[in-house]
Amino acid sequence: MNAHPQVMEFFPAxxxxxESDTVFDKFQVFFRDRGWGLWAIEEKSTGNYVGFTGLNIPSFEAPFLPAIEIGWRLLPEFWxxxxxTEAALESLxxxxxxxxxxEIVSFTAVGNVKSQRIMEKIGMQRKQEWDFLHPRVPDGSVLKAHVVYVKSK
Ligand SMILES: CC(C)(COP(=O)(O)OP(=O)(O)OC[C@H]1O[C@@H](n2cnc3c(N)ncnc32)[C@H](O)[C@@H]1OP(=O)(O)O)[C@@H](O)C(=O)NCCC(=O)NCCS
Structure with a gap:
């Protein structure tokens, strides 16, 4: 999934x-330490792996952080x-x-309108004043500018 060009369209690489295994290991440690995190999604009828959705603590610095973020990444055959949306609502x-x-936040590259659609569908609202340049995205990349959405309890 993490090596699929369509899935990773809005990521720098x-x-x-x-790299994928390293992140997987980090997810496992996060779960062990906290008991929650980015959950795997399975298709109920088959048990097939669909992707992940859940909660995470961003590890970079930005004006709207620290906060808990909600995120998602699915295999294209399940888009x-x-x-x-279903998994995100349960995560919220x-x-x-x-x-x-x-409060729970979510952020994505300006061009990732599909992800922003999920944010809107689950009742999050854009905080234009929190727009930021992602420090982990190389300077000059079209993916550097990010938007932030937020939902309060
Ligand atoms: C973003 C992603 C998780 C959405 O997953 P999904 O299971 O397809 O989402 P859903 O089926 O719940 O909802 C899809 C919504 O996006 C809309 N959509 C689909 N393609 C779209 C497009 N090109 N532009 C705008 N909206 C689009 C659908 O119409 C639907 O909204 P609707 O119900 O109002 O019609 C999935 O596309 C993905 O994994 N993308 C790659 C990884 C990624 O970008 N993750 C987010 C990083 S911040």
């Missing part, structure tokens, strides 16, 4: 197997079936009801 519920968060 495709991930190698090694446009409502999976990301967990964040607000179980973790008792006051």
């Amino acid at each position: 495709l991930w190698t197997r090694e 446009n079936k409502g999976f990301a 519920r967990f964040g607000f009801d179980v973790l008792k968060l006051a």
Whole structure:
């Protein structure tokens, strides 16, 4: 999934197997330490891996951070079936009801309108004053400018 050009269209680079495994290991440690994180999505009827959606703590600096973010990444064969929206709504519920968060943020590259559509569909609102240049995206890249959405309990 992390090496798929369509999936990674709005990320600076495709991930190698090694990079992907490193992030997977980080997800596991995060789960072990906190009991929540970016959950795997499975298709109920088959048990097939669909992608991930869930909550995370961004590790870079930006004016709207620290905060808990909600994020999603799915295999293209499962796009446009409502999976990301369904999983995101459940992740928000967990964040607000179980973790008792006051606020959850989400951010993406300006051009990633599909991801922004999910943010809107789950009731998040754009905070234009929080627009930022992602420090982990190379200068000059069209992917550097990001928008931020937020939902309060
Ligand atoms: C973004 C992503 C998670 C959406 O997953 P999904 O399961 O297809 O999402 P859903 O089916 O719940 O909803 C898709 C919505 O996007 C809309 N959409 C689809 N293609 C679109 C496009 N090119 N432009 C705008 N909206 C689009 C659909 O119409 C639908 O909205 P609607 O219900 O109002 O019609 C998925 O496309 C993905 O994994 N993309 C690559 C990874 C990525 O960019 N992650 C986010 C990084 S911040």
